Amino acid sequence: MPFELPTFTLILDFVGTFAFAISGIRLASAKHFDLFGAYVVGLTTAVGGGTMRDVMLGLTPFWMTNSFYLICSGLALVWVLIFGRQLIRQGVTWFLFDTIGLALFTVVGIEKTLQCGLPWWTAIIMGTMTGAAGGMLRDVFINEVPLIFRKEIYALACVVGGVVYILCRHWGCDEILTSCLSGGTVILMRLLAVKYHLSLPILKGEEAYAKKEEK
């Protein structure tokens, strides 16, 4: 059963996939990966979250029947090779594209999970996973502690967007309005979090515990 996206969504999907792949490729290049490694990390960042979702839902991962995502990640690699250090000046653009991707992937993840007949709270988790787990896998591959566990509000924006989605559907909004409100919430929260340096409280570490466990 194919999962059709209308044209406008297709454009957003391209923008988001491209931005996610760029983020993976840039971090891979900072770790001196070769071209192949950079492509794999970029692709994983772009499709990793959705792949985890599809595997857990028992579906064939979405990129296995649609070459769009592989090509898109390849174009991202070419873009990094051509524009290189100029990417730093394009920082705001990539941040916006990345945020659009986060919002879209979250909404798509929620819809797909609800279509599988799973409960609403599973849908919110799967939406968050679709948006945020690609970046987590990227960080595991480049051997860093995943940023989403420490950085300003990122995955939490997906959770709140997911709650908005579920509430809108509960109150009888139609599908398009629900998607827009939910995705808009993700984008708004992410923008506000970065602008005002909002972040969640950090847990006080018990160094002694960590050391004892690592002994």
Added chain:
Amino acid sequence: MPFELPTFTLILDFVGTFAFAISGIRLASAKHFDLFGAYVVGLTTAVGGGTMRDVMLGLTPFWMTNSFYLICSGLALVWVLIFGRQLIRQGVTWFLFDTIGLALFTVVGIEKTLQCGLPWWTAIIMGTMTGAAGGMLRDVFINEVPLIFRKEIYALACVVGGVVYILCRHWGCDEILTSCLSGGTVILMRLLAVKYHLSLPILKGEEAYAKKEEK
């Protein structure tokens, strides 16, 4: 097809999930994760092993249709926030709860795998994975070498408990007796291992090999 647990098992399940989540949250807090990151690491520690098992068995991961595990991990986060450093004094309690979880998860993993019609040795592996893989994923997320590969006997207790399970079933014991003997073996082995500092031999490292590979 729901996987029903009787009430007593439900209590053990709560105790085990809670203790596993606490262990993940404490290690996350030692790494200065934020609240969201700590919850994700706690949840992963608690349900990660069972999720890997269910994905490999082709089943819907157990926590996706039962909110019990998400709530339980959330309560563990609240507990860590409230009791904080007092957790260190509760060390023995958490060790016992963690061990109960290890035993229960192992038995549940074996039963589920056998119900899928897979061979007994796969069931032992899946039982061990259910018990021990959550802690392994936790360690990958916090960017440490997984403890279960170096620490005192932990996963091996699951393997031995699994062998006891298979032997009991082979000799015609009923399901409840088998579960108790198998789970009891896991608990006993873990207690003895910690009390007498038992551990498996460490392999002699070939530093040269590692360096050559990393070159």
Added chain:
Amino acid sequence: MPFELPTFTLILDFVGTFAFAISGIRLASAKHFDLFGAYVVGLTTAVGGGTMRDVMLGLTPFWMTNSFYLICSGLALVWVLIFGRQLIRQGVTWFLFDTIGLALFTVVGIEKTLQCGLPWWTAIIMGTMTGAAGGMLRDVFINEVPLIFRKEIYALACVVGGVVYILCRHWGCDEILTSCLSGGTVILMRLLAVKYHLSLPILKGEEAYAKKEEK
């Protein structure tokens, strides 16, 4: 539906699985893992790529219905325990066995994916994953940046072998010839890459980007 391999392939499968497991066990021993940890890392190196493939294809992982791979990894552990440091002198032999495994696993991965009715480019990716992802999981477990992202041509050999496979089938070669040409390409590329120190270009790192993200 069992996936039957003829006798000759079975021998290659043993050689490849054994060599992959040896590589995992040696790296684990360099990190001072215990016996159990070394076995798990060896097994993961040997079956990890195929397990990821089978999970994504919605199949039961191949080693869950055939104890061959578990026994083979166990024999590899015994071999490392007995021969220890002599393995270094056997370096060329293990390199060849490892390369044979890489070639075979790639071909098997492609065939299984095409049998599932997926497109040719997915088959190439799945073949590459079957060959190379076990080593990637191994490196994540031992907490190193995966070698395949930085080392001389390794996964790329699988990709090229995969392209040869698809072209041969397209041009009407029979299954055995296709497999031999494809696997031979993987082996040849790997030998040439190591002999002439061929590697892919390394991406120029943007240290500033990495630091900003990690902030």
